[in-house]
Amino acid sequence: MAHFIIRRPEVRNALSLEVLEALRSAVERLEARPDLAALVLRSEGEAAFAAGGDLRELAGLRGEEAGRAFSARVGETLERLAGLEQISIAAIEGDAYGGGVELALACDLRVMGSTSRLGLTQGRFGVTTGWGGGARLVALAGASRALEALLMQRVLDAPTCAAWGLANRVVPAGEAEAEALAWATWIGGLDRELRVGIKRVVEAGQRHRGGEAAAEEREIFARLWGGAAHEAQLAAFLKRERSGGG
Numbered sequence: 001m002a003h004f005i006i007r008r009p010e011v012r013n014a015l016s017l018e019v020l021e022a023l024r025s026a027v028e029r030l031e032a033r034p035d036l037a038a039l040v041l042r043s044e045g046e047a048a049f050a051a052g053g054d055l056r057e058l059a060g061l062r063g064e065e066a067g068r069a070f071s072a073r074v075g076e077t078l079e080r081l082a083g084l085e086q087i088s089i090a091a092i093e094g095d096a097y098g099g100g101v102e103l104a105l106a107c108d109l110r111v112m113g114s115t116s117r118l119g120l121t122q123g124r125f126g127v128t129t130g131w132g133g134g135a136r137l138v139a140l141a142g143a144s145r146a147l148e149a150l151l152m153q154r155v156l157d158a159p160t161c162a163a164w165g166l167a168n169r170v171v172p173a174g175e176a177e178a179e180a181l182a183w184a185t186w187i188g189g190l191d192r193e194l195r196v197g198i199k200r201v202v203e204a205g206q207r208h209r210g211g212e213a214a215a216e217e218r219e220i221f222a223r224l225w226g227g228a229a230h231e232a233q234l235a236a237f238l239k240r241e242r243s244g245g246g
Contacts, residue, residue, distance in 0.1 A: 001036060001037060001038040001039065001040060001181075001184045001185070001188055002026070002030060002033070002036050002038070002039045002040070002086065003039070003040050003041075003042075004022075004023060004026050004039060004040075004041045004042075005041075005042055005043065005044060006019055006041075006042075006043040006044065006049075006050055007043075007044045008043075008044070009043075009044045009045040009047065009048075011051070011054060012047060012048035012050075012051035012094075012095075013043040013044065013045070013048050013049065013050045013051060013100070014050065014051045014052060014053065014054035014055075015050055015052065015053050015054060015099050015100065015103070016054040016057050017054075017057060017058075020073075020074055020077065023077055023081070023103075024073075024077040024080075027077060027080045027081050027084065028080075030084055030085075030086055031080070031084065031085075033086075034085055034192065036086055037086060037087065037184070037187050037188040037190070037192070037195060038086055038087045038088070038089060038183070038184035038187045038188055039084065039086050039087070039088040039089065039107075039184075040089050040091055040177070040180045040181060040184050041088060041089065041090050041091065041103075041107060042090070042091040042092075042093070042176070042177050042180070043093070043094070045093075045094070046093040046094050046113070046173065046174060047094045047095075048094040048095050048096070048100075049090075049092045049093060049094050049095065049096040049100055049104065049116065050096050050097075050099070050100025050103060050104075051095070051096075051097050051098075051100060052096075052097040052098030052099045052100050052101075052121075052122075053098060053099040055125070058070070067127075067130070070130075071130040071131065074099070074130075074131045075130065075131045075132050078102065078103065078106035078131050078132050079106075079132060081106045081107070082106045082107075082108070082132075082136075085196050085199070087108045087109065087184075087187050087195065087199065088106075088107040088108045088109070089107060089108065089109045089110070089111065089180040089183055089184055090103070090104040090107040090109070090110045090111070090180075091111050091176040091177040091179070091180035091181075092104055092110060092111065092112045092113065092116045092118075092167075092176055093113040093116055093173065093174065093176050093177070094113070094115075094116055095116060095117045095118075095119065095155070096116070096117070096118050096119070097118075097119045097120075097121050097155075098119070098120065098121055098122050099131060099133075101118045101119065101120050101133060102120075102129055102130075102131040102132065102133030102136075103131075104118065105133050105136040105137060105140065105166070106131075106132065106133075106136065108199070109168045109180075109183065110161075110166065110167050110168055110169075111167070111168060111169045111170075111171060111176045111179045111180045111183070112158045112161060112162070112167040112169070112170050112171070112176060113158065113170075113171060113172070113173040113174060113175065113176045114158050114170055114171065114172055114173050115158070115173040116158050116173070116176070117155050117156060117157050117158065117161075118155070118156050118161055118166060119153065119154065119155035119156065120133060120134075120137065120149055120150055120153070120154075121153045121155065122150075123150060123151070123153045124153055128150070129150070134146065134150065137149065137150070137166075139206060140164070140165045140166055141164040141165055141166060145164055158170045191229040193223075193224060193227055193229060194224060194229060197220045197221075197223070197224050200216075200220055201216075201217050201220055204216035204217055204220075205217075
């Protein structure tokens with residue numbers, strides 16, 4: 001498995017341009033590593049997962065064109081993160097705000113410590129989400145809850161995040177990384193074609209509705225049905241049946 005760790009605890013792990021470029025480089029490397037099954041993303045310390053973009057640094061990006069270029073650059077990075085063959089798991093300890101939440105939502109799975117909170121609070125600075133987090137929030141929580149969270153700039157506690165579909169699992173504070181690593185280990189034990197197929201089936205359900213999603217799912221199923229892993233498991237099952245095993 002791969003790891004990406006944000007190491008800026010002195011500024012509550014705020015996302016600097018250097019961190020965002022390091023993330024982009026990590027994603028590029030993972031795109032060329034089909035042998036790796038999972039990515040665990042976490043931050044150093046338990047005070048904050050990521051306090052959003054580092055505004056002291058980002059204040060130098062002024063004007064509409066600078067905002068558009070910055071949003072496009074980071075948005076593409078998170079889109080590529082979301083599209084990785086690997087399963088990405090965010091281990092969230094402490095609070096995440098703004099861009100830190102957008103980063104977490106771009107991961108496939110999220111494990112939260114019980115005292116952690118998520119806040120899409122960009123509105124406090126007069127802007128919206130800009131890295132794809134708004135669309136991902138709608139997909140996970142629904143349009144009404146997304147609108148509430150963004151308009152009210154709500155900071156959601158871990159149980160609320162779980163109820164809204166933003167957290168897959170809430171664990172005792174300090175145990176998020178251990179749980180994420182356990183998940184990554186399990187995922188790493190799956191056949192690669194099966195793991196990728198499952199992720200693509202879910203993506204098809206996100207992109208399409210009804211017949212289109214079902215057609216894509218059937219195609220993925222057919223490839224796996226004719227694949228070596230299915231043939232091996234089927235042969236093992238039939239052998240146990242013939243021998244009277246369970």
